[in-house]
Amino acid sequence: MAEKILEVKDLAISFKTQYGILKAIRGVSFDLYKGETLAIVGESGSGKSVTSRAIMGLLAGNSVYEGGSVMYAGRDLIQMPEELFHQIRGSKISMIFQDPMSSLNPIMRVGDQITEALMFKLKMPKAIAKRKAIELMESVGITEAEKRYYQFPFQFSGGMRQRIVISIALANNAEILICDEPTTALDVTIQGQILDLINQLKKERKLSVIFITHDLGVVANMADRIAVMYAGKIVEIGKAEEVFYNPQHPYTWALLSSMPNLATSKKLDAIPGTPPNMIYPPKGDAFAPRNKYALEIDYEEQPPLFKVSETHYAATWLLHPNAPKVTPPDAVIRLRNNRGSINK
Incomplete structure (x- = not known):
């Protein structure tokens, strides 16, 4: 390492x-x-740019550090x-x-x-x-x-x-x-x-x-x-090949499904809805209202980062041992089956 x-x-x-x-x-x-x-x-x-500006110490005067290092x-x-x-x-x-x-x-x-x-x-x-x-x-x-x-x-x-x-x-x-x-x-x-x-x-x-x-x-x-971010949290992180070819979070699935790919003429899948208003942060998983794979617990409790491999983690209740098995979108399956087809 x-x-x-x-x-x-x-x-x-x-x-x-x-x-x-x-x-x-x-x-x-x-x-x-x-x-x-x-x-x-x-x-x-x-939260991507806010994170980077925090590292540089370049946040606006109305910012408040609530914790962390x-x-x-x-x-x-x-x-x-x-x-x-x-x-x-x-x-x-x-x-x-x-x-x-x-x-x-x-x-x-x-x-x-x-x-x-x-x-x-x-x-x-x-x-x-x-x-x-x-x-x-x-x-x-x-x-x-x-x-x-x-x-x-x-x-x-x-x-x-x-x-x-x-x-x-x-x-x-x-x-x-x-x-x-x-x-x-x-x-x-x-x-x-x-x-x-x-x-x-x-x-x-x-x-x-x-x-x-x-x-x-x-x-x-x-x-x-x-690292994939949504509503101020990292929802998935791993090696590039893990996130592209074995994504686990529905938000990552949605991002990959909306990505142009010259290997197919299929129309892009837009992500429904809009991100939440973080003045009123959601009780459970922030992506749940836009997630067709959402479980009841997603609306009640934020998921922890589940370990997929030593280098790959995702915060989705779908990785809980008792969760139902779901099939990722077609675009994600195509990527998995056609490694190397991603375009710059």
Whole structure:
């Protein structure tokens, strides 16, 4: 087993709103190992981005930590004073966001933005930082880097802007890279290029990556492990091949059934209903009202994480020894019978 680099345990986060307390994260636990890519997958509002921002210490002012810990290098980031956290954020743990323009200064040359990051965090002299910035631009696939160093963000395409953001995130030799839906705003071709780039940089720099997405298909060929989130909880976690080819939770079944697959012309299955209002969290399994396989107990009691294998767990009462046996949807059975048919 690879060395553990990050440990999130029983993390619980709420937000104060004008309508009441919103329970955004409800006891999330997972580990991140050196050199692996952990994908966190779920619909909008499932808690993926809140979890990643909690790791970075970037939550809004109305957030409340209800409990839990985020352990890195023997320290709990949740309890760490901001002046110490500031030394880790961007240096040891970096993050790239969905919209690169939210990370770039529109009136500052892109090269200067990378140079400034190197000078600020690594205390490099400006001339050395500039040379390093050009090398970083080249390393993320930007051609004519010496010329483009002097250009502004609006002179770059969406994919190229994302490459600039990646170069800034890696400027300080971070160990952990958190990618929060970094390809959502890009077309399919450019999306594939950015995914390949992240994979390449992960291997070259021995990075540990947390990849946030709503689309299981995006991480099919890059994730080592997958955590599926719903209503602020992890409902299934395991190796990528376990989650894709032996999924156990009905929500994972629903996500896989709604994923495009070029191997079949069958129409996609939409997930009925909407996620619950977490100002009024449900008593039982939050997915029960949308789950055609729901049992009576699902409406009364939250299921624990049942062990499927040493590396695979799922929170569904269908795994209880006394539960009735149900057949997964056709799309899930097709995936199981046609390994390797998943498309990026």
